[in-house]
Amino acid sequence: MNTSSTSSTPSETTLDIYCVFGNPIAHSRSPWIHTRFAELTGEALSYTKRLAPLDGFAQALNDFRTEGGRGCNITVPFKLQAAALADHISPRAALAGACNVLYMVDGQLHADNSDGIGLVRDITINAGFELKGRDILLIGAGGAAAGVLGPLLECRPRRIIVANRTVAKAQALVDAHAALALLQKVELLALTLQAPGTYFDLIINGTASSLSGGGIPVPSSCLRPGSLACDLMYGPAAQGFLTWAAEHGAQGRDGLGMLVEQAGEAFEMWRGVRPPTAQVLAELRTLLAAA
Ligand code: NAP
DSSP states (O other): OOOSOSSSOGGGSOOEEEEEEESSOTTOOHHHHHHHHHHHHTOOEEEEEEEOOTTOHHHHHHHHHHTTOOEEEEOTTOHHHHHHHOSEEOHHHHHHTOOSEEEEETTEEEEEOOHHHHHHHIIIIISOOOOTTOEEEEEOOSHHHHHHHHHHHHTOOSEEEEEOSSHHHHHHHHHHTHHHHHHTTOEEEEEOTTOOOSOOSEEEEOSSHHHHTOOOSSOGGGOOTTOEEEESOOGGGGHHHHHHHHHTTOEEEOSHHHHHHHHHHHHHHHHSOOOOHHHHHHHHHHHHHHO
């Protein structure tokens, strides 16, 4: 998919256009991440953030295509709509019912979802945590949880409990993934937030609770010393969850690694080049710590 000249420097070529759509979007770190990927791999592209009106995403996407846009990331609240607007959808995006990556091939719009593989890469590679045979508690049943459940099942843990405030949404997610769970021989159940009843090797907070100041959504009995506790949020909003994990002897991890790894997957889809995600994650952590 990389059609950029290899004999010219980025400043001498027409830059391929990429962006991230969201509403709100001002907070997004994706332009910084993709610009850094491009610098480190020598790819000639521009990547900006675009605020789409809440009722105007389809038009904004159409304008982007008309301008010659090559690909984009999609964030809240357009992930479901983006999947529906695409001409082709990958199996993992179809299973999630949501997409965070779009790209053009021969005038056709393709949709994919790199959130789940981004989280799995962060947990298994960056944090060095083996998923096979583990007991996992996935908290939340929104777009983020839907994106990560399939890739988590493919790592063949022993069991995944999906716990959500609205348990019917957790059950719907479990039902949609039942065939994959059977294939991978993983026990998959839906429960309420208060019901998990035991401790887990890995807890993933995929709720927006940290954002809304809603506190820790599950009892501390879910944690034991040595558990890994990941919040998909990052920055100050994740701090309460990370402190809670540390107070119970668990290893806390925020969502910054997932953010960089899902971006790395998108960059590779667009450009056919794997960017150095570990380096960019380390640089971004330093940048945010200094801010
Ligand atoms: P979403 O679709 O709006 O879903 C929100 C989820 O949070 C639902 O399960 C909802 O439960 C639950 N929730 C909200 N407030 C709660 C509270 N006070 N207590 C308990 N549960 C609550 O959002 P999303 O797209 O899944 O995003 C979830 C989080 O993941 C966000 O913080 C987002 O920033 C983060 N995220 C991070 C990355 C990354 O790369 N690091 C990528 C994607 C998302 P109900 O179903 O009962 O409403």
